[in-house]
Amino acid sequence: MKSHVIVFPGSNCDRDVAVAIKNISGSTPDMVWHKNTSIQESDLIVVPGGFSYGDYLRCGAIASTSPVINEVINKAKAGVPVIGICNGFQILIETSLLDGALIRNKTLSFICKDVYIKPENSSSIFTEYNSVAKMPIAHNEGNYFASDDTLKKIKDHDQIAFKYCDADGLVNEESNPNGSLDNIAGILNDRKNVLGLMPHPERAAEITLGSDQGKNIFEGVLR
Amino acid sequence: MLAKIHITLKKDVLDPQGKVIANSLSNLGFEGIQSVRQGKYIEIMLDGNDKNTATNKLNEMCEKLLANLVIEDYSVEID
Numbered sequence: 001m002k003s004h005v006i007v008f009p010g011s012n013c014d015r016d017v018a019v020a021i022k023n024i025s026g027s028t029p030d031m032v033w034h035k036n037t038s039i040q041e042s043d044l045i046v047v048p049g050g051f052s053y054g055d056y057l058r059c060g061a062i063a064s065t066s067p068v069i070n071e072v073i074n075k076a077k078a079g080v081p082v083i084g085i086c087n088g089f090q091i092l093i094e095t096s097l098l099d100g101a102l103i104r105n106k107t108l109s110f111i112c113k114d115v116y117i118k119p120e121n122s123s124s125i126f127t128e129y130n131s132v133a134k135m136p137i138a139h140n141e142g143n144y145f146a147s148d149d150t151l152k153k154i155k156d157h158d159q160i161a162f163k164y165c166d167a168d169g170l171v172n173e174e175s176n177p178n179g180s181l182d183n184i185a186g187i188l189n190d191r192k193n194v195l196g197l198m199p200h201p202e203r204a205a206e207i208t209l210g211s212d213q214g215k216n217i218f219e220g221v222l223r
Numbered sequence: 224m225l226a227k228i229h230i231t232l233k234k235d236v237l238d239p240q241g242k243v244i245a246n247s248l249s250n251l252g253f254e255g256i257q258s259v260r261q262g263k264y265i266e267i268m269l270d271g272n273d274k275n276t277a278t279n280k281l282n283e284m285c286e287k288l289l290a291n292l293v294i295e296d297y298s299v300e301i302d
Contacts, residue, residue, distance in 0.1 A: 058291055065288060094291070101293040103232075108239045145236060145294060179237070 001222060003029040003044040006072065006088075008063050013049035013085065013202060020205035021046070024215055025222040034066040044081045044221045045072055047088030049138075049200060059102065059141045060090030069095055081125060081221045082194045086139055089186070089196035098187055098196045099154055100146035105139070106179025112138040114210070115177055117162040117185045117199055118169050124192040125220035127161055132169045133213035135204035137177060142198040144180035144187070154187060161195055162186035224269045225302040226281050228289060231262035236294045265289060274301050 003021050007014045014031065021029045021044070029046070032039055039045065053062035063069065069091075076082045076097050084092035092098045105111055114136050119127035146154065154160060162185040166175045176183045178198075186197030201214030232238045238260050245259040267284075269277050281299045290297040 057289070061288060061291070101291055103236065103294055104239055106237070106239055108243060143237075147235075147293070150293075 001025045001027045004032050004042045005029045005046045006032050008034045008052035010052045011048050011050035017046050017048045017202040020202040024218050034068045037067050039071050047084040049086030060094040063091045064094035076194050084196040092196045097194050099150050102141050103143045103145050110140045116165050118165045120160045126195045128220045129216050134211045135199045135214040137199050143178045144184040159188045161188045226267040227300045228265040230290045230297045
């Protein structure tokens with residue numbers, strides 16, 4: 001089991017992800033600095049949360065042109081599982097590995113709280129289970145947007161990974177924290193090996209953190 | 224040459240900042256505001272004086288980095 005966590009200037013969830021992966025899989029991931037242009041053979045690459053490059057221009061835009069990203073794209077296209085969390089999701093969107101866009105929260109406020117999400121798709125290694133999971137969000141630009149055509153495409157190809165819901169798994173307007181289209185909290189690429197999500201599973205990966213229900217997302221890959 | 228680039232959210236993308244700005248202007252007593260859309264303005268100084276070449280290059284810059292075409296439109300003007 002070999003995993004890699006990408007580190008940009010401004011990443012701040014990279015170590016949390018590394019601890020979660022170590023606890024779940026028993027192996028410590030390699031941390032890959034953004035200036036590296038190659039990544040060794042990998043079973044999982046995580047693009048972590050944070051504020052890469054200070055969120056200059058648009059969240060994730062500058063990171064999506066950094067040296068390491070071409071290698072992440074190559075690996076993703078070769079089928080290596082890739083997870084982008086929060087700012088990592090924004091980065092994967094900016095690389096076009098994932099469809100749509102993440103815009104300012106509808107409320108215009110930075111939202112930091114626990115939410116519930118549930119898998120909408122059982123055809124990926126990240127969403128094999130079918131239970132509601134509690135984990136935190138912490139973002140200003142997590143409002144998922146896609147054009148009508150793109151939304152139709154991701155629905156037709158079963159690319160919605162997670163939706164915001166209530167504690168009972170009901171997907172409704174009240175449980176949508178940021179105005180995301182169709183309560184979308186995470187999406188997959190067509191091949192289902194690339195996942196992007198706004199909630200932080202690594203911050204809910206042990207019970208002392210308030211929830212260990214985020215572990216599910218990693219377990220399919222790391223077991 | 225000085226290039227002036229305007230980047231705005233597409234018409235069908237919600238612009239909550241624009242809405243808040245419109246509300247604030249109304250609160251200040253400005254009347255008759257139908258809507259506000261906000262965006263980015265970028266100036267780029269370029270070598271050379273061939274406007275066609277520069278326009279092509281600037282369009283490419285917008286498409287590759289400066290604008291996110293999923294949600295934003297851009298316009299390029301060269302002085």
